[in-house]
Amino acid sequence: MTDARTIDYDKMVPHVRAAPYPLLFATISGAHLYGFPSPDSDFDLxxxxxxxxxxxxxxEDGEQPIEREGVYDGLxxxxxxxxxxKFFGLMLKRNGYVLEQVFSPLIVHSTPEHEELKSIAQxxxxxxxxxxxxxxxxxQWKLFAKETPPRVKPLLYVYRVLLTGIHLMRSGEVESNLVTLNENARLSYIDELIDCKQTGPEKGTLDAADLEFHTHEFERLVRQLEEAHEQSELxxxxxxxPALNDLLVRIRLNGCGE
Structure with a gap:
């Protein structure tokens, strides 16, 4: 599991400060949030x-979205x-990805409005x-299955997504870290896959003979997520x-981080 204390946030601050507009928040997503970064993984903010x-x-719509890439102190x-x-509109749709960004515990930049947003996002x-x-x-499964030989990285994304969905349906809690999710799921092969990715190159591969096993697991977990959806009390x-609208108006008129 990625420990927030081991990430050098200070090296990321110059990149965030160089953003052309004020930021409500900036959090880390991708492999670091999901709990399986490789030594050569970049940081997705x-x-x-x-x-x-x-x-x-x-x-005019303005610049949407804004994308900036760079290397800062080796990161x-x-x-x-x-x-x-735009972001608040996405939050009101069935978009789990934006909620994962709001709730990410790996925070590079935050404001009081971000803290309020986390409360509203529930x-x-x-x-x-x-x-x-x-x-x-x-x-993600299509990306995994079409490769020869199959890579570990897209397979881990498959399992991360399915377990996040199952956990959300059952608990109402957004949890993106695969290591944490597997504490309940107890899938014996997850630790081995993570170790393979973390101790090897970013493009580490699997033995093609494992494809049948993981196909059955993928289908089983899809059924489990479908059942969790049917039984969910969310x-x-x-x-x-209303709360998002109120916050949006205040931010538009007064700015953020004041």
């Missing part, structure tokens, strides 16, 4: 920026941010987020729209 008021009230960093209005979670994770898992629709 995701967040929310605030476009100038004169831009959003006019006819390869990829920063992608969306304007606050009201964005619905049982229909299962569809996001089912679709995401299917896409709400049908988000309740957070």
């Amino acid at each position: 995701r967040g929310v920026h605030l476009l100038p008021l004169k831009t959003v009230v006019g006819l 390869e960093i990829d920063l992608v941010t969306h304007d606050v209005g 009201g964005c979670i619905t049982r229909h987020h299962a569809h996001h994770y089912l679709g995401f898992a299917a896409t 709400p049908e629709i988000p309740s957070a729209r």
Whole structure:
């Protein structure tokens, strides 16, 4: 499991400060958040920026999204941010990916509004987020299955996505770290796959003979997620729209981090 204390956040701050607009937050996503970074994994930073008021009230959409890549003190960093209005709209859809960014414990930059947003975001979670994770898992499985030989990295993404979805349906909690998720799932092969990726190169591969086993596991976990969706007591629709709207108006008028 990635320990937040072992990440050198200070090296990432210059990249975040160079963003063209004020940031509501910037958190670490990708393999570091998911608990299986390789020695050569880059840092995927995701967040929310605030476009100038004169831009959003006019006819132009502004720059959407903003992507910045660079190497800072030896760290390869990829920063992608969306304007606050766009991001809040995504939160009201069945988009688990943006919720994972909000709740990421690996925080490079935060504001009081980010803390408020984390509280509001709980009201964005619905049982229909299962569809996001089912679709995401299917896409990742296609990436895994089409390669010869199959790589460990996309397979870990498959399992991470499925276990995140199952956990969300059962608990209402957004958990992205595969190591933490596997404490409950207890899939004996997860630790071995993570070790293979972390101790080897980013493009580490599997024996093709393992494909049949993982195909059965993929199908089993898909069924488990579908069942968790059917049995979930999460709400049908988000309740957070009024609170998100109020926060958005305040941020537009007053800025963030004040």
